[in-house]
Structures are given as C-alpha cells and as structure tokens.
Amino acid sequence: MHASLPDVDPLIAQLAAAIAPTLTPDTVIVGIHTGGVWVAERLHAMLHCALPLGTLDISFYRDDFSRIGLHPQVKPSNLPFDLEGRDILLVDDVLHSGRTVRAAMNELFDYGRPASIRLAVLVDRGGHELPIRPDFTGLTLAVPAHQNINLSRLDDGHLTLSLA
C-alpha cells in the first residue's frame, strides 16, 4: 500500500457531490467491469437513482483482442433498461489510455442511441492515447507509464487504491 494514496470513500463522495446537480430523470449509471462497477454501485446508492444500475464487460469490444485473446472471465453485460434517449453516466475506476472507454461507448451504441454519455472516473492517471477526458474525476494523479494504479475490494467491501 502506497502511503501517499488517498482513501477511496472520500473520493467517491466528492464524485457524487459533483454529479448530483447534473442528474436528470433519464440518467442511468453504467459501471465498467470490474472496478468501475464497484465505484458505480456506490454512486448509484449515494445518488438514489431510480433506474437500476447497468454493468458493461467490454471484452468483446477490445481493440487488442487479436493480440491477447479473450479475457478468461468475461462477465455478461447487463443493461436492464432501454438506452434510447437516456443520459448515461459511464463509470470506471481508472482512466489510462482511454481505450476501455472507447470500447464501452461502442458497446453502448449496440444497445441503442443514448441522448448523452458522460464519464466519471475515480482516478485519471494520465497517459491518454485517445481524445477522451472525464467529466467527473475523483483524483488526478500522474502515474509513470511503467506503473499501474489498481482499485481492489477487500472481503468487507472496502475499496482501496494501490500502486504496483
């Protein structure tokens, strides 16, 4: 555990506070597996969203599939609502290259035509390779290219950030 990394809970609370004034009746929260879903679950509860939480596994949309193959544990995407005309709040744990977000947007459009998509991330670590930037950010932290920042969930449900 890296000493300088902040606690996750205040970061999520800060995200929720920033998102709250922008919610519309048509807002749906969609988390990207796996870490993004953990953050999205918290936001969904804190923001009292009426519509159910959506989850995306972008394995079938990855641009590196032909190089690295299918992820061994693909989870089904679950979007239990009609996407047509919705305001989607897409949630991921860490924004790095932006390729995951691109894949997620491609997948969302295969389900329907949302009115808008905004992006909330717990950590923007830099290293972007695509013109994709978050609308809501918990923490901006320049992480060197050779390092990874990971969100993990403990058995008691507690979320922590670590550098490796």
Next chain:
Amino acid sequence: MNLQLTSDGRLRHLLTLDGLPRAILTQILDTAESFMDVGEREVKKVPLLRGKSIFNLFFEPSTRTRTTFEIAAKRLSADVVNLNIATSSQTKGEAILDTVDNLAAMHADMFVVRHGQSGAAHFIARHVAPHISVINAGDGRHAHPTQGLLDMFTIRRFKGEFHNLTVAIVGDVLHSRVARSQIHALTTLGVPEVRVIAPKTLIPTGVEQMGVKVYHDMEAGLAGCDVVIMLRLQSERMKGARLPSAQEYFKFFGLTKEKLAFAKPDAIVMHPGPMNRGVEIDSEVADGPQSVILPQVTYGIAVRMAVMALLAGGATA
C-alpha cells in the same frame, strides 16, 4: 502432440472433446454464457472477429448446424462463406487439401468442417498454416464437439451443476458421433452416472470403457434420470438388419410420456435434431413441458460463438 491445444494450453483447433481438459470445457461454457445476451440486443453483433474470414466446408449436408455456425460467425462480425461440396466416396484426401489450399490462398482464418469420414477435420488441421483454426462440425462416426458442448451448456442451464446428475443417452449410440462427444464431455465435467440405453445391435462393443453403464431396457435405464438425451435413428440403419422396423423400435425405445415417467419428474428431454417423430420420440414428448430441444438450438449459437472467439483470440498469440 496434442493438435487441439497450443503449447501453453490454449485452444488451437476444436476437433474432439476426447482429452480436452475440464478447464477448457468450462471456459467455453462460461464464454458462451456471456454471449447469450448478444442475440437479444438491438444490434445482434459484437465486433470480435471483424475482418476475419470463416469458411464453412460442408462435405455432408446439414441445414441446422451450418446455419447456426453461420449465424454465430456473423454475430461475431466475421465474413462467412458457405461451401457445400458434393463428394463421392472416391474423393481423395488430396482433393480436399487442394480445396483447403485454395481457400487459404483467399486468406481464410478459420475452417468449419463437416465430413462423412471420421478424421477429416484432423486431416485438415494437420495441414493448415499456423494462423488458421479448424472446427470439427461432425466427422463420420467420430465426433461432433460443438453439439456435445451445446448439450452440456443446456444441461448446465437447466440443472445448474454436473456433479449430482444421472444422464441417459438413448438410441443409436453405435453410429452416433454426437453420443461420443456427449459421453466425453459428461465424464470430463464430473457427471457421476452416464447411461446408454439401446438394443444390443446399436451399442458399440467396449462402450463401458468410456465410463458409461449399458441398459437394454427403458424402464430400468431411465429410472432416476435427471437428463434424457434422445439420439436420431437414421432410417438407413433399418436396412442393415440391425432393427426389425421403425414401429418395433418405437415400441421398445421410443420416448413416450409413459416411458418418460420412469425418469425423475423434473427430468429434461434433449435431442440433437433432426427428430424422427414417432420413431425415437413421440410428438407429445418432443413438444411437451419437459422438452428443451428448441433451447438447445438457441444455445448452439452462443456456444459456437464462444468456440470461434476463443480460437480466434488464441491462435495468433
């Protein structure tokens, strides 16, 4: 050397379920599960195999298997070419390899092969370049691995687990590549009791060595079963004096409501199709509440998508 697996244990070709480790079978079933919802979406496609060319080489006629392979490939965004190749029994191996070489020169990435002769898919798999994968869609009496897998997927969907099941396979086991693939998969996945039920003339000698119990009587064989898998009785078998008549067969081994009552009340009934109604299965059962024959067809698409995706992702690494 195992032709089906890469040196690091990933799927390279799918030729038979015999000898495939449980982890790979489970991986295919889990992957198929995640493909299940693609058919329900507004856009029934994922871009995994975009730009890949898949050739369906059918040297033996089949409507449903070929169609489900075609749909599976298209849902993965691959380009699909169907070739129905009429063959005479004199067709030489070289002619098949010439066909394969020509298609490989058109930049094929995957071949789905059905052939009347056992070992045809292996023969092609040994011949193709390293970046090309081969899927066996049925070879002679040998194997039909994707059918076996979709049957396992169906069982898991309806029964949840494998370790507490009794499964009976009923009918022409002798000539059935489907039965062979099912038996390998069921035993690998840990089904404690696999039975085959058929007249003596339709049971291959030494089938017990595959880990199954043999029954020649429906009442005894179906007693306590969770899953009843009926096999298609091919009418040409009737000619070879293995069976007296279709009526006689139906009387003793055809699945009727009365015979199904010997199995557990919640037993499911499966059939790989196409069915001979009134020969191996009564319409009342085929269309009845315990039949999962149509879900099998639907699941076949997701299972074939999973196999293709795993092959395409594993072969180039």
